[in-house]
Amino acid sequence: SKTPMRVAVTGAAGQIGYALLFRIANGDLLGKDQPVHLSLLDLPQAQNAVRGVVMELEDCAFPLLAGFTVTDDPKVAFKDADVAILVGARPRGPGMERADLLSANAEIFTVQGRALNDVAKRSVKVLVVGNPANTNAYIAMKSAPDLPAEAFSAMLRLDHNRALSMLASKANVPVADIEKLAVWGNHSPTMYPDYRETTVGGKKIASLINDEAWNRETFIPQVGKRGAAIIEARGLSSAASAANAAIDHVRDWVLGSNGKWVSMGIPSDGSYGIPEGVMFGVPVICEGGHYKRVEGLSFDDFSKERIKLTLDELEGERAAIAHLLK
Ligand code: NDP
Numbered sequence: 001s002k003t004p005m006r007v008a009v010t011g012a013a014g015q016i017g018y019a020l021l022f023r024i025a026n027g028d029l030l031g032k033d034q035p036v037h038l039s040l041l042d043l044p045q046a047q048n049a050v051r052g053v054v055m056e057l058e059d060c061a062f063p064l065l066a067g068f069t070v071t072d073d074p075k076v077a078f079k080d081a082d083v084a085i086l087v088g089a090r091p092r093g094p095g096m097e098r099a100d101l102l103s104a105n106a107e108i109f110t111v112q113g114r115a116l117n118d119v120a121k122r123s124v125k126v127l128v129v130g131n132p133a134n135t136n137a138y139i140a141m142k143s144a145p146d147l148p149a150e151a152f153s154a155m156l157r158l159d160h161n162r163a164l165s166m167l168a169s170k171a172n173v174p175v176a177d178i179e180k181l182a183v184w185g186n187h188s189p190t191m192y193p194d195y196r197e198t199t200v201g202g203k204k205i206a207s208l209i210n211d212e213a214w215n216r217e218t219f220i221p222q223v224g225k226r227g228a229a230i231i232e233a234r235g236l237s238s239a240a241s242a243a244n245a246a247i248d249h250v251r252d253w254v255l256g257s258n259g260k261w262v263s264m265g266i267p268s269d270g271s272y273g274i275p276e277g278v279m280f281g282v283p284v285i286c287e288g289g290h291y292k293r294v295e296g297l298s299f300d301d302f303s304k305e306r307i308k309l310t311l312d313e314l315e316g317e318r319a320a321i322a323h324l325l326k
Contacts, residue, residue, distance in 0.1 A: 004035040004066035006121075008081040010074075010112065011088025011130060012040035013049035015236065019243035020085065021053060025062040028247050029083070030254060032064070039069040041077035042088060074115035081120040083254070085246055086112060086140065089130025099320055102135065106324045109136040113143025122147065123289075125253055128154045129246050133187045134265050134279040135317040141267060141279070142325050149277070150290070153253070154265030156191065156281035158238070158245035159183045163193035163223045170219070171208045173200045182283035182294070183263035185310025186317075189224035191281060192306035197297065216302070257286040261294055271295065272307070278314055 007024055011017050017040075023029065024036060038057070042050050050070050057065060071077050078084055090104040109128070116126060124147065128137035133154040141152035160183045168175040177200050184192040195215070198205040209215075222229075230238045252262050261283040268274040271293065272282070284291040299307065 002034055004037045005030055005082040006037045006039060006080050008039040008041060008077045008084040008120075010041040010077065010084075010086045012070075013042045013046040013053060014087060015239035016087045016129060016242050016246070017042075018053060019240040020087070020246060021057060022060065023243065023247055025057055025060065025065040027062075027064045029251055035064050035066040037067045037069070038065065039071070039077045039079070039081065041071055041074060044072045047072060074112050075119050078112070078115050078124075079119045081116070081124050083250055084116060084120065084124060084126045085129060085250065086126065086136070087129045087246075089136060102132065102317060102320045103324060105130070105132065105136050106139050106321045109139040110143045110324065113140035116140065116151075117144035117146050120147070124151055125250065126152045127246060127250055127253075128152070128265075129242065131187070132317055134281075134314055135321060137265060138267075138277070138279040138318065139321060139325065149267045152267065152279070153249070153291075154187060154279050154281070155242075155245060155249055156183045156185075156187050156263040156265050157249040158242055159187060159191050159193060159223055159281070160263040161241070161245055161248065162226050163195070163219070166219060166223065167195055167198065167205055167209075170214070171200060171205050173205075173208070177201055178205065180261045180283070181263070182261065182297070183281050184307055185281050186314045187265060187281065188310070188313060189221075190310040190313045191224065192303070192310055193220060193223045194303060194306075195219075196300075196303070220306075252286045253291060254289060255286075256288065257284075259285060261285060264291055266291060266293070269293065272297070272299075274307075274311060275315075278311070278318065280311070280314065 092101050137154035179199050180197045182194045264284050265279050265281045268278045268280050270276040274280045283294040
């Protein structure tokens with residue numbers, strides 16, 4: 001049988017961690033024939049809670065679960081990691097300014113980026129879920145000069161999946177039949193879900209929907225505010241859907257997206273007018289363990305405005321943490 005792959009998860013004692021770990025151990029991430037070793041990182045005060053989660057994982061007797069590491073040390077957690085899913089991040093506390101939040105997280109992701117640089121497999125794939133996800137991923141990438149920039153990504157897939165579901169319901173078509181959706185930019189309410197190229201059975205979904213006011217006044221804002229709507233309804237932030245999106249993102253990256261477009265936050269290569277290095281959501285196709293940006297798309301004036309809005313926000317975040325990088 002196959003050698004176990006090592007998957008590190010940070011924030012393992014948190015809500016998303018609780019929804020994520022059981023699915024990884026069940027083979028949803030890397031395939032039903034791929035054993036996994038789970039390395040669980042959390043803060044010192046959360047170690048007991050992580051041990052509780054490990055007891056539950058043991059009690060599932062997952063055939064694919066080859067072993068565990070539980071630690072508060074990133075260098076232990078990321079040792080020989082094939083995949084690292086960085087969920088743990090500092091939430092905004094009462095009275096905390098945006099700049100404080102950015103710098104608290106900059107510190108966490110600098111340390112974790114360096115640890116990945118030093119001990120992870122050279123082929124590691126890193127997904128950042130913890131917010132502000134794009135900027136945290138950027139910081140980790142900049143802190144890991146010996147790893148390829150392509151090793152680092154940020155999660156836009158929940159926005160992508162939310163948009164897919166809304167489009168399916170609006171056009172009254174199955175989700176599985178929808179192709180070529182793109183979500184651009186920052187994982188924040190400024191992201192731009194873009195269905196101008198989207199098709200269903202070869203037909204443009206925009207012509208089925210035929211309602212540009214719905215796009216601008218309902219679809220885009222509702223995708224952006226979906227997280228807040230869930231907090232209001234559930235009293236807790238989304239966790240199972242965020243974990244599901246993390247699984248989708250890494251599974252497609254490792255195993256391929258079967259020719260489908262998916263959205264990933266990746267370091268820009270300068271295309272589409274996005275400055276090189278900015279961790280920006282773009283449509284990609286995954287194959288053979290690599291992503292390839294969808295190229296040659298064009299933007300109308302409205303799309304240009306939307307891209308500028310989300311890029312300006314990301315550039316603002318990048319400027320706010322620039323002094324903290326080395
Ligand atoms: P969650 O598991 O609910 O969320 C973790 C992170 O994911 C947050 O930054 C959250 O952002 C983010 N996130 C991204 N997308 C989504 C989404 N769509 N819905 C919800 N969250 C999203 O947080 P918990 O507080 O339950 O758990 C966090 C864990 O991380 C704790 O166990 C804590 O100890 C740990 N931690 C570990 C650190 C480390 O290992 N160095 C550092 C800091 C924390 P948002 O805040 O915007 O909701």
